[in-house]
Amino acid sequence: MLAFLLRRLAVALSVVLTVSVIAFLLLHLSGDLATDLAGPEASPEQVARVRVEYGLDQPLMVQYGQWLAGAARFDFGRSFYFRESVASLLGDRIPITLKLGAIALGLALAVAIPLGALAAVKRGSWFDRAALAFCALGQAVPTFWLGLTLIIIFAVNLRWLPVSGNATWSHYVLPSVALGWYAIPAVMRLTRNGMLDVMASDYIRTARAKGLRPHTVIFKHALRNAVVPVVALAAVQFGFMLGGSIVVEAVFSLQGLGQLAWEAIARKDFPVVQAIVMLLATIYILLTFLADLLNAWLDPRIRVA
Amino acid sequence: MTVPVLELDNVTKIYPVPQGMFKPRAMLTAVGGVSLTVARGEVHALVGESGSGKSTLAKMLLGLTKPTAGEIRIDGVPIAQTDRREVARRIQPVFQDPYSSLNPRKSVADLIALPLVAHGIGTSASRQKKVAEMLDAVGLPRRMIDAYPGQMSGGQRQRVAIARALVMQPDVLICDEPTSALDVSVQAQILNLLMDLKREFKLTYFFISHNLAVVEHLADRVAVMYLGRIVEERGREALFTQASHPYSRALLDCVLTPDPSLGMPDTVIAGSFPNPIAPPPGCAFHPRCPRATDRCHAEAPGSLPVADGVAACHYAS
Amino acid sequence: MPLLDVDHLTIEIPTEAGLLHAVNGVSFTLERGETLAIVGESGSGKSLTSLALMDLLPSRAVRKARSMRFDGIDLMAAGRREMEDLRGDRMAMIFQEPMTSLNPAYTVGDQLTEALRRHRPVSRAEARDRAVHLLERVGITAAASRLGQYPHQLSGGLRQRVMIAMGLMCEPDLIIADEPTTALDVTIQAQILMLLRDIQREFGMGLILVTHDLGVVARVATKVAVMYAGRLIETGPVEAVFGAPSHPYTQGLLRAIPVPGRTRPGEPLGTIPGQVPNLIGPLAGCAFRNRCDRATEACAAAIPERDLGPGHRMACVLDPVAVPA
Amino acid sequence: ALANKANDTLVYASDSEPENISPYHNNLREGVIVAHLVWETLINRNPKTGEYEPQLATAWKWIDPVTLELTLRQGVTFHDGSPFTADDVVFTFNYVLTPEAKVVTKQNVEWMAGADKIDDHTVRVRLKGPFPAALEYLSGPTPIYPAAYFKKVGLDGFSKAPIGTGPYRITAVENGKGVKMEKFKGYWKGSPLGDPSIGKIEFRVIPDGETRMAELMTGGVDWIWRVPKDQADQLKAVPNVTVLSAETMRVGFLQFDAAGRTAADTPMKNDKVRQAVAYAIDRPAMVKNLVGGGARVMHSACFIDQIGCTDDGVPRYEYNPDKARKLLAEAGYPNGFDTDLYAYRERDYAEAVVGYLRAVGIRANLRFLKYAAMREAARAGKVPLEYQTWGSFSVNDASAFTGVWFKENEDDMSRDPKVKALLEKADTTTDTAARKDLYKQALSMIAEKGYLLPLFSYPSNYAFSSDLSFTAQADELPRFYTAHWK
Amino acid sequence: MSTTSASASAPAAGFDPVPVRRSPLARFTKRATRHPGFMAGAVLLAVILVLSIGAPLFTAHDPYAQDISRRLIPPVWHDKGSWEHWLGTDKLGRDYFARLLYGGRISLMIGAATVLLSGIIGTALGVAAGFFGGRVDMVIGYIINVRLALPVVLVALAVAALVGTSLNTVIVVLGLLLWDRFAVVARSTTQQIAHADFVGAARAIGCSTRLIVFSEVLPNILNPLIVVATLEMAHAILLEAALSFLGLGVQPPLPSWGLMISEGKQYMFFSPWVITIPGVALVALVLGINLLGDGLRDVTAPDNRS
Ligand SMILES: Nc1ncnc2c1ncn2[C@@H]1O[C@H](COP(=O)(O)OP(=O)(O)OP(=O)(O)O)[C@@H](O)[C@H]1O
Ligand SMILES: Nc1ncnc2c1ncn2[C@@H]1O[C@H](COP(=O)(O)OP(=O)(O)OP(=O)(O)O)[C@@H](O)[C@H]1O
Numbered sequence A: 001m002l003a004f005l006l007r008r009l010a011v012a013l014s015v016v017l018t019v020s021v022i023a024f025l026l027l028h029l030s031g032d033l034a035t036d037l038a039g040p041e042a043s044p045e046q047v048a049r050v051r052v053e054y055g056l057d058q059p060l061m062v063q064y065g066q067w068l069a070g071a072a073r074f075d076f077g078r079s080f081y082f083r084e085s086v087a088s089l090l091g092d093r094i095p096i097t098l099k100l101g102a103i104a105l106g107l108a109l110a111v112a113i114p115l116g117a118l119a120a121v122k123r124g125s126w127f128d129r130a131a132l133a134f135c136a137l138g139q140a141v142p143t144f145w146l147g148l149t150l151i152i153i154f155a156v157n158l159r160w161l162p163v164s165g166n167a168t169w170s171h172y173v174l175p176s177v178a179l180g181w182y183a184i185p186a187v188m189r190l191t192r193n194g195m196l197d198v199m200a201s202d203y204i205r206t207a208r209a210k211g212l213r214p215h216t217v218i219f220k221h222a223l224r225n226a227v228v229p230v231v232a233l234a235a236v237q238f239g240f241m242l243g244g245s246i247v248v249e250a251v252f253s254l255q256g257l258g259q260l261a262w263e264a265i266a267r268k269d270f271p272v273v274q275a276i277v278m279l280l281a282t283i284y285i286l287l288t289f290l291a292d293l294l295n296a297w298l299d300p301r302i303r304v305a
Numbered sequence B: 001m002t003v004p005v006l007e008l009d010n011v012t013k014i015y016p017v018p019q020g021m022f023k024p025r026a027m028l029t030a031v032g033g034v035s036l037t038v039a040r041g042e043v044h045a046l047v048g049e050s051g052s053g054k055s056t057l058a059k060m061l062l063g064l065t066k067p068t069a070g071e072i073r074i075d076g077v078p079i080a081q082t083d084r085r086e087v088a089r090r091i092q093p094v095f096q097d098p099y100s101s102l103n104p105r106k107s108v109a110d111l112i113a114l115p116l117v118a119h120g121i122g123t124s125a126s127r128q129k130k131v132a133e134m135l136d137a138v139g140l141p142r143r144m145i146d147a148y149p150g151q152m153s154g155g156q157r158q159r160v161a162i163a164r165a166l167v168m169q170p171d172v173l174i175c176d177e178p179t180s181a182l183d184v185s186v187q188a189q190i191l192n193l194l195m196d197l198k199r200e201f202k203l204t205y206f207f208i209s210h211n212l213a214v215v216e217h218l219a220d221r222v223a224v225m226y227l228g229r230i231v232e233e234r235g236r237e238a239l240f241t242q243a244s245h246p247y248s249r250a251l252l253d254c255v256l257t258p259d260p261s262l263g264m265p266d267t268v269i270a271g272s273f274p275n276p277i278a279p280p281p282g283c284a285f286h287p288r289c290p291r292a293t294d295r296c297h298a299e300a301p302g303s304l305p306v307a308d309g310v311a312a313c314h315y316a317s
Numbered sequence C: 001m002p003l004l005d006v007d008h009l010t011i012e013i014p015t016e017a018g019l020l021h022a023v024n025g026v027s028f029t030l031e032r033g034e035t036l037a038i039v040g041e042s043g044s045g046k047s048l049t050s051l052a053l054m055d056l057l058p059s060r061a062v063r064k065a066r067s068m069r070f071d072g073i074d075l076m077a078a079g080r081r082e083m084e085d086l087r088g089d090r091m092a093m094i095f096q097e098p099m100t101s102l103n104p105a106y107t108v109g110d111q112l113t114e115a116l117r118r119h120r121p122v123s124r125a126e127a128r129d130r131a132v133h134l135l136e137r138v139g140i141t142a143a144a145s146r147l148g149q150y151p152h153q154l155s156g157g158l159r160q161r162v163m164i165a166m167g168l169m170c171e172p173d174l175i176i177a178d179e180p181t182t183a184l185d186v187t188i189q190a191q192i193l194m195l196l197r198d199i200q201r202e203f204g205m206g207l208i209l210v211t212h213d214l215g216v217v218a219r220v221a222t223k224v225a226v227m228y229a230g231r232l233i234e235t236g237p238v239e240a241v242f243g244a245p246s247h248p249y250t251q252g253l254l255r256a257i258p259v260p261g262r263t264r265p266g267e268p269l270g271t272i273p274g275q276v277p278n279l280i281g282p283l284a285g286c287a288f289r290n291r292c293d294r295a296t297e298a299c300a301a302a303i304p305e306r307d308l309g310p311g312h313r314m315a316c317v318l319d320p321v322a323v324p325a
Numbered sequence D: 001a002l003a004n005k006a007n008d009t010l011v012y013a014s015d016s017e018p019e020n021i022s023p024y025h026n027n028l029r030e031g032v033i034v035a036h037l038v039w040e041t042l043i044n045r046n047p048k049t050g051e052y053e054p055q056l057a058t059a060w061k062w063i064d065p066v067t068l069e070l071t072l073r074q075g076v077t078f079h080d081g082s083p084f085t086a087d088d089v090v091f092t093f094n095y096v097l098t099p100e101a102k103v104v105t106k107q108n109v110e111w112m113a114g115a116d117k118i119d120d121h122t123v124r125v126r127l128k129g130p131f132p133a134a135l136e137y138l139s140g141p142t143p144i145y146p147a148a149y150f151k152k153v154g155l156d157g158f159s160k161a162p163i164g165t166g167p168y169r170i171t172a173v174e175n176g177k178g179v180k181m182e183k184f185k186g187y188w189k190g191s192p193l194g195d196p197s198i199g200k201i202e203f204r205v206i207p208d209g210e211t212r213m214a215e216l217m218t219g220g221v222d223w224i225w226r227v228p229k230d231q232a233d234q235l236k237a238v239p240n241v242t243v244l245s246a247e248t249m250r251v252g253f254l255q256f257d258a259a260g261r262t263a264a265d266t267p268m269k270n271d272k273v274r275q276a277v278a279y280a281i282d283r284p285a286m287v288k289n290l291v292g293g294g295a296r297v298m299h300s301a302c303f304i305d306q307i308g309c310t311d312d313g314v315p316r317y318e319y320n321p322d323k324a325r326k327l328l329a330e331a332g333y334p335n336g337f338d339t340d341l342y343a344y345r346e347r348d349y350a351e352a353v354v355g356y357l358r359a360v361g362i363r364a365n366l367r368f369l370k371y372a373a374m375r376e377a378a379r380a381g382k383v384p385l386e387y388q389t390w391g392s393f394s395v396n397d398a399s400a401f402t403g404v405w406f407k408e409n410e411d412d413m414s415r416d417p418k419v420k421a422l423l424e425k426a427d428t429t430t431d432t433a434a435r436k437d438l439y440k441q442a443l444s445m446i447a448e449k450g451y452l453l454p455l456f457s458y459p460s461n462y463a464f465s466s467d468l469s470f471t472a473q474a475d476e477l478p479r480f481y482t483a484h485w486k
Numbered sequence E: 001m002s003t004t005s006a007s008a009s010a011p012a013a014g015f016d017p018v019p020v021r022r023s024p025l026a027r028f029t030k031r032a033t034r035h036p037g038f039m040a041g042a043v044l045l046a047v048i049l050v051l052s053i054g055a056p057l058f059t060a061h062d063p064y065a066q067d068i069s070r071r072l073i074p075p076v077w078h079d080k081g082s083w084e085h086w087l088g089t090d091k092l093g094r095d096y097f098a099r100l101l102y103g104g105r106i107s108l109m110i111g112a113a114t115v116l117l118s119g120i121i122g123t124a125l126g127v128a129a130g131f132f133g134g135r136v137d138m139v140i141g142y143i144i145n146v147r148l149a150l151p152v153v154l155v156a157l158a159v160a161a162l163v164g165t166s167l168n169t170v171i172v173v174l175g176l177l178l179w180d181r182f183a184v185v186a187r188s189t190t191q192q193i194a195h196a197d198f199v200g201a202a203r204a205i206g207c208s209t210r211l212i213v214f215s216e217v218l219p220n221i222l223n224p225l226i227v228v229a230t231l232e233m234a235h236a237i238l239l240e241a242a243l244s245f246l247g248l249g250v251q252p253p254l255p256s257w258g259l260m261i262s263e264g265k266q267y268m269f270f271s272p273w274v275i276t277i278p279g280v281a282l283v284a285l286v287l288g289i290n291l292l293g294d295g296l297r298d299v300t301a302p303d304n305r306s
């Protein structure tokens, strides 16, 4: 188990490293940052000064090394725009996005797992069909459009919920729905398919042959095995959600990471963009790592290897 | 003395099995030091428990995987020095599961013609003709030429697989449990067919099975494998009447003939197949052997000559 | 009163291509202490028949019968809960695939005690004790320590033993074993079969053994039922059926297997030409007639059941011809 | 925090957040608004009269052309209760002049050489040279910081918890979200800014225009601005929302690669092509239908009310697509041509231009970029056609427009030495009439050659809760300390 | 054997030794036509395809022709609507229906081109990983991991912002980002296939690796890949819409549906149809593709008993 852990950790680390190279190159091969940084009115001397100030005159390898060394200490340099440490900028925004993602994921799981399981148990019924139709439809609705529609209906017309901001929990309702929406079909389908597979498996037949009550069969024997892949998917979805929060945060003017990223891209604030790419990638990798652990815990075949 | 068509000389296959990052990879000896000779025109059967290395041996004979050590020779020429395609012309496989051994996306004609295509033999018309001939040979109606595997029964598929194996007119057919997925009535058909084809095409069979009744019916010589090693290698007659190795004997006891008067055999060996990564010391069979002694525990037996063959048991008499 | 009395069991499954007549009017009885072997080719309906007894058929399958009684209980009339109470308690089942029949997520102990605690008001410790006892009985050493293991840590033979122990937890009156040894090696197969035989004797239960291996049938069963295309074509005491196989199909089967000492090596084996008919749609008359070399016009009509001796019956219009054994 | 009258909290929203709340360290309009609420300058320019009035300084006099002596007001305190003295003024000015201060808009302070304390309530500001606009700057972008506090916390600390002497004090600076302010109880009486009325003011950053609007409609915020015409029109129909429109100095225009820097054979080099473009665009229709609210069509390359700017006698291009097509054919492009239109704001307007060009056969591909990126491309000579806007830094003189776009500097895309010569002469001429005439000649030449096609002036639309009494000034600086609830 | 009359009396039961011969295509058609989801998706998609590809047949309006004096005319069901512009006009007075039809082309084009690119990349990687296993598999698995760790929207936005936005950029960026699912699916299916006996047989026959990959492996993993392709196409279309919505996708005056929503957003409170119409079109398209993909999965699934 420990070896399994360590190996997974090593892989995770090297993935993070590769992502860091990509994030770094992506933004540094794009052109002369110093010109951008110095601003439109800058003279060549000013540009040169900026270049030195931000270390942009160094070879790319050196710049990368310095940046990575900083990143390892959660020091991503200073924002070109805010001239403030990127880490502290991120620090303010991370909780918002994490909160949003967590609520959205919670919402999605809370809706999708029971519905998916029920659809599988009642396979072929009208409920199952409705659930599948909902899946197909759900995946077809663009997040941003859903967000706008939610605003029109629930915030502007009905005035039930606030439009934007993050002051109270009620502010998170609409964005979470918009963000969680896209994950519901995937989780639901996976739960349903997993349940179908499991329900058709020999050990469920064994459980039924023991005369166990249907709820024991479904909840103890079936769901436990059916959610194993859901755990991994949930982690992946959470990663996607953090990445996808860019759209939702833009729609709902939530000042989370996504919003910061979008603005930073627009402002060519590279240290911030880099840091966010890295951060999201790291969170994703961390999550899949945790999901692996959770899976190992849920599935003794991995745990007791 | 003529050169045997197949010779295995101390063939060993070791698979490294990863066991985690910081543990060294374990070495699994799937096949350990197997030496065999198969004479032209004979049926050489290989029996043994699941996991004893039969398929691995077959794969090496087919050139699908390389032995870790030892040498395989066809007509005296080492396989390692032969072009793989040349090996393919001489040795062809028939697999156990006729469902997975045929590409479900291909029609019977394409399946049977594949070896010709792979070796660039003939035009499409001549291939077509050849396919038709092969269908006749394996007893399939010609109208099935456009059928897909999904439309055929298990027996029919196995016939297609055999036709494909024969289209290049090989010398040796490696049959890895060719009938164990089939019903008895179909099994009989396939066994009859194999025997007919052997005569017609002068084939040599390397026949893997765990059904000793089938082996007895078909084989000229029989090798019994246990945990990657040949524990006994005899002519059929000798093995079935006077098996020397306790494991062979146990296997024979377990042949359940449809005779209600016999009841269950009483001499059933204990235990189950040991872990191939950590095989028992000494004679690998000793933990299950009713006659094991301290010597068996300590010392691995070599091959002792017995009547019409060899046996690897200290007490083979 | 027989332990089990099945009269005219029919199972139909609607499929894409049409209605599949998977089991067609199967009747048999089983007494306590008897072992009934159901044999037949793949797809002949053996598994469905045994699942039908347990009411474990796939949901689409439709089960019909004139009557089906287990120890006097009308299984056709029994409700879902009644069946649940019977299953695992008075009737138990052992499946073919020991690799997949145990839930990978729970320990052996958990899965063993579960059945007992479901049906009997026993404490955890009592259930555990019984599990240990039974594991030992089925020949598992260090039984107590096995309880904490997960199925994947056991070999196939061990798992099948666990399955058997699981079936025995409530001391059922009937055990149905669906090809319990097909996936196992020959030496292990012999061990498991002996175990089943011994246990059946010891507990005096009824045992239904589903298999396609005639050798197993001959050695283990007291009664045999031969199925073909969803029908029972010959049934009777094992000595009678093997001694005087009467139905052309049974005869064909017995001719097709090589028997060391009886068939001559290298000689062609007897074969049954053709294929099993497709069971979709109505099928009148004898299902075997297209493969039967003695078929006549009469075979297309309804086939009567004929008594051939005490308990020995077959479904064929032809007079049995003795075949050289 | 809920916006509205009942809570006595005015929430205003805008799209951008200043990179640093310290007024010397950002150059964003949003920053300027906060600066005027929280800090004070020595002098106040009355927005109505244009007169300079005492604020933190009660009196000032020129000792010599490069020395200004100011007498400071007594009894003023900073938001932390510490008194305002000459030290604060001296510290502020000397600090912002140091290179370490990294003041963002250097021209706001660079005219000063330094400040000296005469006594606790008298300071002298030394100039680098004679600078007639000194009072203008002392009444604008030069707020006074608390010396002691700033020295204690440094810029970083200051930008997180800034204090000034202004009518409102900051209670929270929330990165990415905005700024919270409340009325400063200790604000001195008799300020020219008047007595603030609203208890709490909150600035919220809401980047998305529609979200701002939704918030306004649902009462989440009380005040938004820069509302596009259509929304402004529609908001007028919404109960409880008041809409206010006013023209600004900003002019939208098209610029052409007349110098041929993108390619030697670019169609943009051809006078007829540029004129064709001018004829192709229905500017009155754009003003009427797209821009609306106080905008005017411009015909000269400057804002018409700027001193020196005139369109009298300057050639005009009416909307005439047929003529445009004809000109194109004459120029050798009977089937039109493909080009790129670069733009950075008001995508609708740029798209409309694309549509008009398309109608006469010029297939323009819109390249919508961020300002800096577009400017970089333009300066590098990669832009054939550009949709630009210019606000002249709010300087009320034509030179502030023409000087940027025609003096053969990097932003000049036509690079005509004759135009440059005329403009240089105009900029330095003191005689008003002569100057005007020179501008007229230059502007006529620009228009005739079609170097730059002025489109229209930009209006600004404010929308706010009808509970709020708010007046807008032409300088685009909302002064919330004068706002009050109805 | 005298079964002629017998089989005549039992016509339906198949004594025919070769079961009813149905070519894979016939089987596919039969199953497909019985699958309501598949049919619904196919019809929906067909309608959209016909409408957008044959756009000039359905509208006389030029999607680019503007008339800013006739801006924001509401659709015909609205009080102020007219049949001349039955879906109304946009902010520049362009006919909304025409833009919708031509916009469909863009969405379809982006979907198809992206999937083609990502499909090739992903399949190549996946097949290589699954087929060769070992080190190759490790490396490719690693690449897939890295790709999955990169936040798609963010990276796509950043790249678009850097290299400039255009139709081609969007296609290339999405194509380079969306191959992961192809790779994962191709890899796992190839792994299964590579261990199937028929691949072993092909090797033993002497087939070259190339022949094995192209004639034994690829045809057998095609079905799941086609399913992935449809789903990824939907994904790409949605992503393009999201990028365009954020202003970093396709550029005006191209009438991409995402862009239409983005532009219509300004008017959403007072003229909701400007986002509803392209939104519904987008939903319909993606729904059609998704239904088709799901249906395809069911229809091409191997027969199984349960
Ligand atoms: N590619 C491989 N990597 C690692 N171990 C392998 C590999 N292939 C086979 N083995 C191991 O080698 C041993 C022999 O396997 P092999 O398939 O040859 O047995 P077999 O006798 O054919 O069994 P069966 O009767 O079940 O077909 C087994 O323990 C198996 O787990
Ligand atoms: N769930 C199902 N759906 C459709 N058909 C089924 C289903 N289960 C079984 N069948 C069909 O019913 C028939 C009888 O099946 P059954 O499993 O009883 O056969 P069997 O005799 O047990 O065969 P085997 O020896 O292969 O286990 C077969 O034709 C099979 O295809």
Ligand SMILES: [Mg+2]
Pocket: B054, B055, B056, B176
């Ligand atoms: Mg094998």
Ligand SMILES: [Mg+2]
Pocket: C046, C047, C048, C178
């Ligand atoms: Mg079965």
